[in-house]
Amino acid sequence: MAKATRSSIQCCRIVLIMIWVLLAQYQIPISSLSVEPKGGGRSCIERERDALLSFKASIEDPSDVLSSWHIGQDCCRWRGVVCSNRTGHVVKIDLHNNFADGIYDYNTRTLGGEISPSLLAIEHLNYLNLSYNDFGRKRIPEFIDSFKNLKYLDLTDAGFGGSIPPQLGNLTKLLHLDLFSNYLESVDYVAWLPHLSSLKYLDMSDVNLSAAVDGVQVMSMLPASLRVLYLVDCNLNATFSSLPLYSSNLTSLVRLGLGGNYFHGPIPDGLLGNMTSLEELGLGGNDLIGMVPRTLKNLHNLNILDLSWNQINGDIAELMKRLPPKIEELYLFGNNLTGSLPSWLQHMTSLRYLDLGYNSLSGHIPSWIGKLTNLRDLSLSFNHFVGIISENHFANLTRLEDLSLSGNSNLTMVVGPNWLPPFKLKYVDLSSCNLGPHFPTWIRSQTDMINLAMSNSGIANRLPDWVWNVISSVKYLDLSLNQINGVLPSTLEFLSAAYEINLNSNQFQGGVPQLPMSLRVLDLSNNSFTGTIPLSMCNQVQSLGILDLSHNRLLGQLPQCLTSRKSFRANPSDLTPIGSELSIVSFRNNSLSGEFPLFFRGCQYLNFLDLSYNKFYGSLPIWIGKRLPQLAILLLRSNMFSGYIPIQLAKLDYLHVLDLAHNNLSGTIAPSLVNFTAMTTVSSYRSYYIPDFISFFVVTKGQALDYYTMTMMSLMSSLDLSCNSLTGEIPQEIGGLATLKNLNLSTNRLIGDIPDGMGGLWSLESLDLSNNELYGEIPPTLSALTFLSYLNLSYNNLSGRIPSGQQLQTFDNPSIYEGNNDLCGPPISKNCSGDGTTLNYPLEHEDGNEMSSFYLSMGLGFAVGLWVVIGPLLFKRTWSATYFLFMDNICDKIYVFMVLNWARFIANIKKK
Numbered sequence: 062m063a064k065a066t067r068s069s070i071q072c073c074r075i076v077l078i079m080i081w082v083l084l085a086q087y088q089i090p091i092s093s094l095s096v097e098p099k100g101g102g103r104s105c106i107e108r109e110r111d112a113l114l115s116f117k118a119s120i121e122d123p124s125d126v127l128s129s130w131h132i133g134q135d136c137c138r139w140r141g142v143v144c145s146n147r148t149g150h151v152v153k154i155d156l157h158n159n160f161a162d163g164i165y166d167y168n169t170r171t172l173g174g175e176i177s178p179s180l181l182a183i184e185h186l187n188y189l190n191l192s193y194n195d196f197g198r199k200r201i202p203e204f205i206d207s208f209k210n211l212k213y214l215d216l217t218d219a220g221f222g223g224s225i226p227p228q229l230g231n232l233t234k235l236l237h238l239d240l241f242s243n244y245l246e247s248v249d250y251v252a253w254l255p256h257l258s259s260l261k262y263l264d265m266s267d268v269n270l271s272a273a274v275d276g277v278q279v280m281s282m283l284p285a286s287l288r289v290l291y292l293v294d295c296n297l298n299a300t301f302s303s304l305p306l307y308s309s310n311l312t313s314l315v316r317l318g319l320g321g322n323y324f325h326g327p328i329p330d331g332l333l334g335n336m337t338s339l340e341e342l343g344l345g346g347n348d349l350i351g352m353v354p355r356t357l358k359n360l361h362n363l364n365i366l367d368l369s370w371n372q373i374n375g376d377i378a379e380l381m382k383r384l385p386p387k388i389e390e391l392y393l394f395g396n397n398l399t400g401s402l403p404s405w406l407q408h409m410t411s412l413r414y415l416d417l418g419y420n421s422l423s424g425h426i427p428s429w430i431g432k433l434t435n436l437r438d439l440s441l442s443f444n445h446f447v448g449i450i451s452e453n454h455f456a457n458l459t460r461l462e463d464l465s466l467s468g469n470s471n472l473t474m475v476v477g478p479n480w481l482p483p484f485k486l487k488y489v490d491l492s493s494c495n496l497g498p499h500f501p502t503w504i505r506s507q508t509d510m511i512n513l514a515m516s517n518s519g520i521a522n523r524l525p526d527w528v529w530n531v532i533s534s535v536k537y538l539d540l541s542l543n544q545i546n547g548v549l550p551s552t553l554e555f556l557s558a559a560y561e562i563n564l565n566s567n568q569f570q571g572g573v574p575q576l577p578m579s580l581r582v583l584d585l586s587n588n589s590f591t592g593t594i595p596l597s598m599c600n601q602v603q604s605l606g607i608l609d610l611s612h613n614r615l616l617g618q619l620p621q622c623l624t625s626r627k628s629f630r631a632n633p634s635d636l637t638p639i640g641s642e643l644s645i646v647s648f649r650n651n652s653l654s655g656e657f658p659l660f661f662r663g664c665q666y667l668n669f670l671d672l673s674y675n676k677f678y679g680s681l682p683i684w685i686g687k688r689l690p691q692l693a694i695l696l697l698r699s700n701m702f703s704g705y706i707p708i709q710l711a712k713l714d715y716l717h718v719l720d721l722a723h724n725n726l727s728g729t730i731a732p733s734l735v736n737f738t739a740m741t742t743v744s745s746y747r748s749y750y751i752p753d754f755i756s757f758f759v760v761t762k763g764q765a766l767d768y769y770t771m772t773m774m775s776l777m778s779s780l781d782l783s784c785n786s787l788t789g790e791i792p793q794e795i796g797g798l799a800t801l802k803n804l805n806l807s808t809n810r811l812i813g814d815i816p817d818g819m820g821g822l823w824s825l826e827s828l829d830l831s832n833n834e835l836y837g838e839i840p841p842t843l844s845a846l847t848f849l850s851y852l853n854l855s856y857n858n859l860s861g862r863i864p865s866g867q868q869l870q871t872f873d874n875p876s877i878y879e880g881n882n883d884l885c886g887p888p889i890s891k892n893c894s895g896d897g898t899t900l901n902y903p904l905e906h907e908d909g910n911e912m913s914s915f916y917l918s919m920g921l922g923f924a925v926g927l928w929v930v931i932g933p934l935l936f937k938r939t940w941s942a943t944y945f946l947f948m949d950n951i952c953d954k955i956y957v958f959m960v961l962n963w964a965r966f967i968a969n970i971k972k973k
Contacts, residue, residue: 105136105144108182109151113142115179120172126156127172145185153188157215171195173220176202183208187234190215198222198244206231217264218242225268230256237262241291248272251279260284264291266318271296285310293343294321301349302329312336318343320367327351334359345369345392353383364388369416370395377422378403387411394418394440401425407432418442418465426450426472431457442490443468452476459483467492467514478502485509492516492539500524500545505531514539516563523547532556539563541584541754549574556580564588565609565754573610576601584754586611586647593617594653602660606642609755611649611671618655645755647671649696657681657702662688671757673698673720680704681726686712693739696757698781699723706734706782714738718759722783722805729789730782730811740778740798761803761827762851779803783829786810791835796821807853808832815859820845827851834858839884844869856880862893 110132117130129140136151137144143153158171172194180186186208192215201221205214206228212235222244229238230253238257241264248270257263263283270279270292279297283290287310301324305311312335325348333339334356340363349371357363363385373380374397381403384391388409394416401424402417412433418440425448426441433439434457446469455461461484466472473495479502486507497519504513505527513535521544532538533555541563548571553559561582569585572592576583583605590613599622602608643664649671656679661667667689678701685692686709693715705728706721717739758765759779768777778800787809795804796818804825811833819828820842828846831853838861839854849868855876860883863869875889885893 104149105142105151106149110136112179112182113139113151116177119175119177119179121174122172124171126158143188148185150185151183152185154183154186155188155190156194157190157217158193171220173197175199178202178204181207185210187211188213191219192217192239193219195220200224201226201229203228205229208232209234211235213237215239216243221245224248224250227253229253233258235260239264240268241266241293243267245269251282254282255284257284258286260286262289263287264289265295266291266293266321267295269296271298280311281305281308283310285313287311287314289316290314291316291318291343292322293318294346296322298323300324300326301347302326302332304332306332307335313338315339316341319347320344320369321346323347324349328354328357330354330356333357336360337362339363341365343367345371345395347371349373351375353380355383357383358385360385361387364411365390367392368396369393372397374398376400377417377420378405381405381409384409389435390414392416394420394442396420398422402427402430404429406430409433410435412436413460414438416440418444418468420444422446424448426454428453430454434458434460436461438463440465441469442466445469445471447471449473449475452480455482455484457483462486463488465490466494467516469494474501476501476503481506488512490514491518493518495519497521497543500528504528507531508534510535512537515543516540517542519543520545529555534558536560540567541565543567545569551575553577563754573598573615578604580605581642582607582752584609585613586649586754588613590615594619596620596622602643604642607645607752607755608643609645609647610651611647613651615648616652616654619653619658619660622660641665643667644691645669645752647755647757648675649757650674652676654678657685661685664689666691668692668715669694669755669757671696672700673758675700677702681707681710681721683707683709686710689713690715692716694718694757696720697724701725703727706730706787708734710734711736716740717778717800718757720759720779720781721785722760722781724785726782726785726787728787730787730792730795730806732792732794735780735792735795735798737780737798740780740801742800759803760805763827763829763853777802778824779805781805783807783809788812790814791816791830793818795819798822800824802848803827805829806833810834812836814838815840815843815854817842819843822846823848825849829853830857831855832857836860838862839864839869841866853877854881859884862886863889 113130113136114132117127120127127140129138130136136142137149141154141156142151143155144150145152156172172191173196176196181204187210189208189211190213196219198220200223201216203226205226211232214232214235214237217239218241220243224246225240225248227250233256235257236259238260239262245268248268251270297319304324314336315338317336317339318341320343324344327350333342333354337360339360342363342365345367346369349368351373352375353368353373364387366384366388369392373393377398377400380398382405386409389411390413392414395418398417398420400422402422404427407429410433413435414437415433416438419442422441422444423446426446428451430439431454436458437460439461440463442465450466450472464486465488467490470493474491482503487509489507489510489512492514493516495518496515498521500520508531510532511534513532514537516539520540524545524547529550535556536558537560542565544567546568549569552575553562554575554577556562556577557579559577559580562580563582563584565584566587569588569590571590573585573590573595575595575597578601580601581604584607586609590610592615594610594615599620641663644666645668647669650673652675654676657677661670662684665688668691670692671694673696681702681704686707690713692713695716695718698720699722701724702721703725706726708731710716710719711734716737719737756767758767759777760781761779780798780801781803783805784807787806789811790813791806791811793816796816799821801822802824804822804827807829808831813835814837815830815835817840819840823846825846826848828849828851832855834857836858839859841864843849844864844866846868852872855878857880859881863878863884863886865887873888878884878889885891
């Protein structure tokens with residue numbers, strides 16, 4: 062019996078030792094085991110309950126997360142509060158906000174406000190989690206160092222700003238610190254880090270450390286106790302070979318994430334050799350070059366490797382030979398790898414995640430890929446793979462959940478009509494692969510899909526009826542750029558989880574269906590939808606962020622709720638304006654009519670608005686300049702808008718593309734109207750997100766150009782007021798739009814001179830002032846526009862010699878000056894009289910012979926007079942010295958006089 066007891070005690074000791082080893086191996090805070098579940102045990106302490114209530118009073122809680130926090134209930138049973146069963150003290154506060162599947166819900170309201178110092182009464186607190194809330198960029202409270210027992214602190218994505226308080230260094234018992242994804246300012250002091258001598262887990266990703274010291278010094282200050290270190294996107298600019306990864310304070314790391322910094326150069330052999338405990342290495346998003354080192358294979362514990370978005374180059378077969386054989390997650394996308402998939406890859410049977418996308422891999426996808434039976438994620442997108450992928454490739458991939466083969470336009474998927482895949486996919490992206498012409502029947506078995514993308518895959522005809530049942534749980538649906546026809550169901554509300562639906566560039570007909578309330582992005586552009594926009598859009602537009610119905614056959618007026626002042630809100634008791642979340646709206650190229658929609662008054666986040674090629678009419682409302690403060694692109698071309706251009710548009714600080722062409726606008730171009738901040742300086746541009754499927758046209762350089770990427774859009778700056786009935790002069794202030802690339806004022810009734818100030822448009826590439834009533838000379842300042850590649854001044858009343866300097870002499874097509882009868886000089890055939898003077902005001906006399914005699918007499922008199930003066934000076938040196946000194950003084954005075962009065966003299970001549 063005693064022997065059995067001793068054996069039991071010995072077994073217990075062994076179990077305890079094993080548990081201790083596991084805790085050390087996976088960095089599980091001991092405090093998380095010492096905290097008993099809430100409920101049961103002792104009631105909370107009154108002083109701590111009062112402190113929590115004071116904390117609640119200072120917190121903004123729009124979703125009543127803290128509704129259980131009230132006096133009538135034991136605080137140990139409150140949501141997010143855990144007490145010790147042994148002492149009754151509050152030891153844990155967990156108020157993190159949950160996000161389902163990583164998708165942000167616009168209706169989610171997070172905690173905010175102030176963190177009250179009343180929390181200092183919770184003296185035994187060892188766990189605090191406020192992650193995924195929004196504290197409005199307020200500073201992390203400095204009194205946080207008073208929680209002397211704190212072991213776990215998680216402030217991930219909590220909306221804190223300012224600098225990191227160095228008082229964090231006083232939390233000497235801290236095991237876990239997470240400051241990832243806040244608005245923390247550039248940090249210039251990190252000397253508090255070594256004081257956290259017990260720290261096991263540190264995540265300071267997204268904290269700008271560039272102002273502190275260089276990356277080498279930051280990493281050398283880290284505590285030796287660390288097992289997990291994430292410094293992603295911290296601006297640690299350094300040569301990768303200079304990092305102290307061999308030092309004693311980092312060799313015990315298990316997980317290391319240094320992605321998204323500015324590390325450059327190759328990864329040298331031996332640098333990672335001492336980190337034998339490393340299980341995860343993240344170096345993605347840097348500027349690393351060359352091939353991975355051979356010593357990487359010696360990291361036998363490494364199972365996660367991320368080298369994505371670098372400049373790793375060479376043959377993928379050589380790279381695979383240098384990797385540890387038991388690696389489970391391999392991310393190499395976004396590099397310069399070449400070659401075909403090596404046979405060596407089939408022996409890496411531990412692989413669960415394999416992403417080789419965005420490289421230059423080629424050849425066939427071998428069927429032995431099916432031997433990687435543990436694969437859950439396979440991405441070979443955007444390479445140069447060719448040939449056929451069949452059922453054999455997938456025969457043993459029973460665990461596959463994510464399949465991405467997109468961007469391989471020469472890859473064809475051929476499977477039998479009755480094929481039943483062995484997997485249940487959640488994420489499917491086969492865009493730009495050849496799948497058609499029929500919709501793939503094997504998709505019918507994939508009822509767990511979250512993402513389905515089969516854009517540009519050759520699918521034609523109608524969608525089978527069963528499709529809508531299969532995709533009922535899909536969040537992202539992209540079937541764009543196919544030839545699918547037919548009519549959509551009258552309602553898509555059964556797609557209750559849908560976040561984005563993209564059906565653009567197909568042949569769908571019928572009316573726009575009712576939409577699910579969950580929808581944030583809708584693109585039905587480039588189809589043949591007909592009828593009016595349904596009344597149900599009034600409710601659905603409440604949550605939409607992106608709405609594109611362009612290039613359809615929609616007609617009539619918008620629903621009354623979108624145009625009536627009385628219906629400015631869908632629900633009078635709701636203070637949220639209709640469309641308050643909209644950032645992008647395009648109704649381009651339909652037959653919609655009515656006045657400028659009033660519901661845009663509530664679209665305070667609107668970046669992009671395109672109503673071009675419709676039948677909208679009436680005046681442009683002055684509230685655009687106030688109610689749409691984020692507007693960057695405004696396109697109203699080819700409508701029937703009339704009246705004046707409101708000067709309030711100039712209040713749109715971010716507006717850099719304005720197209721009002723082909724309307725019935727009248728009045729003058731006010732000087733204040735051309736004071737657009739974003740067209741003045743590049744620094745005024747504001748970054749904003751526009752997805753790839755949104756595009757717009759700009760008529761520039763005599764043709765319509767399509768801008769279809771966010772980069773192209775952000776770099777374009779255009780002002781087009783052409784084909785209206787604008788009058789008056791072009792304001793001189795227009796020369797201040799230094800970043801403007803396209804200016805089109807053609808086909809109006811503008812008069813006066815072309816402003817000299819246009820020489821300040823130093824970024825201008827296209828200038829069209831044709832078909833106006835401009836007069837006077839072409840200002841020579843236009844020659845300074847070195848980027849100007851298109852010019853049209855035809856059909857005005859311009860006169861004088863065409864300037865020939867610098868950029869203007871590159872325009873040799875005379876048609877750009879056509880219709881200006883008084884212009885002369887190259888490139889037109891009409892010569893200018895005189896000896897090349899730029900002024901062209903010839904004297905008119907009745908007798909040409911008399912003028913010739915006059916000029917002959919004047920020339921002879923000048924020659925005789927000149928000899929009388931110069932002759933004595935040639936023979937009398939003292940006379941010549943005195944004379945030339947006198948003439949120097951006279952010439953200086955004449956030069957000063959001419960410089961001061963020349964501009965006035967030219968102006969008087971022009972007026973005459």
